[in-house]
Amino acid sequence: MKKPTDISNGGPLDGGHYAAEKLAWARDADPVGAMPPRGTVNESGEPTVFLDRLGERIAFERSGVRLYEALIVKLEASDRQQGGPTREDLEHIRDDELRHYAMVRDAMRRLGADPTAMTPSADVSAVMGLGLVQVLNDPRSTLTQCLEAILVAELVDNDAWVLLADLADELRQDDLARDFRGALGQEEVHLEQVRSWIAAAVRDQAGLGRTPPQPDARAP
Amino acid sequence: MTLDIRNEKGVPLARQVFTWRDMAGPPYSKLDDDAFTRIRVILMNAVEAEAVRFSHACARMNQDLQIPLAQVRRIEHHQQTMVNWLNPPDQSPLETTIGFEQAAIEVTAWVAQHEPNPYLAQMYRFGMLEDFDHLYRFAALMDRMSGKDVNDLLQSYTDVRPGRPTALEHRAPANDVRNPYDGHTATAQTKLNALTIVSAEHQVHDYYMNIGPIFADPVARMLYAEIASIEEQHVTHYESMMDPTETWLEKWLLHEATEVWTYWSCAQQESNTVLKGIWERFLDYELGQLQFVMGVMRRAGLHDPEELLPHSLPEPVKFESQRDFVRKTLANEVELTAVGAMVVPSTQEDQSNIDYRDQLDALGSPSEIIAAQYVWTPGTELDRIAHATH
Numbered sequence: 001m002k003k004p005t006d007i008s009n010g011g012p013l014d015g016g017h018y019a020a021e022k023l024a025w026a027r028d029a030d031p032v033g034a035m036p037p038r039g040t041v042n043e044s045g046e047p048t049v050f051l052d053r054l055g056e057r058i059a060f061e062r063s064g065v066r067l068y069e070a071l072i073v074k075l076e077a078s079d080r081q082q083g084g085p086t087r088e089d090l091e092h093i094r095d096d097e098l099r100h101y102a103m104v105r106d107a108m109r110r111l112g113a114d115p116t117a118m119t120p121s122a123d124v125s126a127v128m129g130l131g132l133v134q135v136l137n138d139p140r141s142t143l144t145q146c147l148e149a150i151l152v153a154e155l156v157d158n159d160a161w162v163l164l165a166d167l168a169d170e171l172r173q174d175d176l177a178r179d180f181r182g183a184l185g186q187e188e189v190h191l192e193q194v195r196s197w198i199a200a201a202v203r204d205q206a207g208l209g210r211t212p213p214q215p216d217a218r219a220p
Numbered sequence: 221m222t223l224d225i226r227n228e229k230g231v232p233l234a235r236q237v238f239t240w241r242d243m244a245g246p247p248y249s250k251l252d253d254d255a256f257t258r259i260r261v262i263l264m265n266a267v268e269a270e271a272v273r274f275s276h277a278c279a280r281m282n283q284d285l286q287i288p289l290a291q292v293r294r295i296e297h298h299q300q301t302m303v304n305w306l307n308p309p310d311q312s313p314l315e316t317t318i319g320f321e322q323a324a325i326e327v328t329a330w331v332a333q334h335e336p337n338p339y340l341a342q343m344y345r346f347g348m349l350e351d352f353d354h355l356y357r358f359a360a361l362m363d364r365m366s367g368k369d370v371n372d373l374l375q376s377y378t379d380v381r382p383g384r385p386t387a388l389e390h391r392a393p394a395n396d397v398r399n400p401y402d403g404h405t406a407t408a409q410t411k412l413n414a415l416t417i418v419s420a421e422h423q424v425h426d427y428y429m430n431i432g433p434i435f436a437d438p439v440a441r442m443l444y445a446e447i448a449s450i451e452e453q454h455v456t457h458y459e460s461m462m463d464p465t466e467t468w469l470e471k472w473l474l475h476e477a478t479e480v481w482t483y484w485s486c487a488q489q490e491s492n493t494v495l496k497g498i499w500e501r502f503l504d505y506e507l508g509q510l511q512f513v514m515g516v517m518r519r520a521g522l523h524d525p526e527e528l529l530p531h532s533l534p535e536p537v538k539f540e541s542q543r544d545f546v547r548k549t550l551a552n553e554v555e556l557t558a559v560g561a562m563v564v565p566s567t568q569e570d571q572s573n574i575d576y577r578d579q580l581d582a583l584g585s586p587s588e589i590i591a592a593q594y595v596w597t598p599g600t601e602l603d604r605i606a607h608a609t610h
């Protein structure tokens with residue numbers, strides 16, 4: 001019979017067994033799912049990766065609407081801080097997310113695919129987003145913590161729009177590429193706004209001024 | 221196809237073995253597999269959970285049976301593990317909840333149509349309309365909290381509409397207790413039906429009690445608390461339908477027979493080849509366990525198991541959409557309540573039910589809050605307000 005391992009003096013840092021076991025599972029595993037076969041989602045002849053990414057954006061933007069709705073609730077529950085968002089700011093972004101959803105939904109339809117189907121990338125993206133839903137809907141989280149959760153979403157969203165617009169360019173989907181770059185422009189504004197709200201909140205909580213000192217102000 | 225459960229020997233207990241890899245094997249695909257695959261996994265997890273639950277209660281009351289119960293129970297536990305671990309990790313607790321409610325609706329609707337006792341059939345229809353409403357409430361939660369469409373899970377087999385409003389399902393405890401079937405005269409179908417549905421409901425209750433507190437959203441937490449309370453009522457409702465004068469051994473035998481019947485049903489209809497293999501393997505295990513319990517009964521000398529079991533099983537549970545039946549039941553029977561052991565028109569509501577609800581809902585009803593004005597729409601309700609862009 002095996003004796004219990006003596007760990008009283010600490011052992012070497014060896015995650016080898018753990019990693020090896022996971023490696024074996026990863027090599028054998030099937031993906032979470034396949035793109036729905038032709039005749040359901042994909043009538044378009046477009047590469048499935050493009051439709052998969054469009055499906056992901058549809059799901060993400062729709063969830064984004066719900067995240068901003070939760071953020072609006074959080075804002076209403078919080079003390080207003082200078083440099084922070086107003087209700088109108090957040091409603092504006094929420095409405096942008098809804099428009100982006102409609103834009104990709106309609107694009108998916110024009111390509112002959114089903115915009116209501118959950119694609120593999122949409123599924124995995126929703127798994128990633130579970131933590132954001134938790135933070136934003138927790139009555140105990142602060143407005144700043146919720147803004148940080150939204151920042152995660154906006155960072156991902158920005159990169160996803162870049163990728164999608166580039167992909168549309170490559171596929172000669174010029175109208176879509178133009179629309180997607182338009183959305184990207186709006187998402188870039190969202191990202192900058194969220195960053196500035198977080199910076200203002202954290203500086204305020206640290207007892208500093210609202211805006212960081214400019215480089216020339218520090219010059220001797 | 222029939223199955224002679226008294227003579228099929230199955231796999232002996234000694235050969236019913238597992239490894240950890242076996243038990244934690246690859247899950248089904250939430251995206252690719254049929255919704256009824258998820259339903260079968262949910263149902264069989266429930267049936268195994270009931271086997272373990274019953275076995276522990278039985279052991280506490282029967283010292284002579286403790287060792288044979290422990291032997292079978294360890295296997296049932298590992299079977300439950302293997303079945304429950306088939307659920308994929310990308311299926312969130314709320315998504316699994318949708319699967320639980322779909323399973324409750326579709327399987328109970330089938331049972332209601334195959335229950336020879338008209339009183340019990342009505343009780344299944346009564347409970348089914350309540351689970352039907354839970355699906356609607358959880359659909360609203362998924363849409364409004366996460367922006368997700370439940371139909372990705374339901375795969376259009378099941379409607380999403382209000383049933384008997386959850387807020388009206390709360391009843392005083394005495395009004396959830398039903399009249400039992402008579403074990404001497406009831407058919408095998410009646411006994412297997414009851415045990416299958418009480419297993420499913422008990423597991424739904426336990427699942428909600430475990431996952432309810434992991435939600436951060438306060439309305440989600442309240443909604444799970446509210447619906448878990450109804451599931452507790454449903455366990456009371458369904459378990460009281462079973463003959464309480466059946467002996468412990470009889471009940472044990474019936475549990476094994478139910479497991480045989482349900483695995484047999486799953487094995488015949490499974491579209492996922494890996495899972496079909498698991499259902500077939502476990503059908504053989506259950507036949508072996510049934511033989512084992514028959515042996516325990518014979519040695520105890522109290523019953524002849526041959527007399528308690530039917531020659532062949534009832535027809536398999538059909539895993540298919542029961543939409544038409546559900547709609548018809550909804551149209552005819554939604555405005556009912558329960559008073560004593562009887563289902564009656566809601567116009568005859570008992571004051572004790574009203575008082576009980578008034579107290580619980582004194583500070584608001586979560587199921588009403590989450591679903592206010594909710595209408596399920598393909599692609600979520602946001603799709604209705606998101607205007608066309610071109």
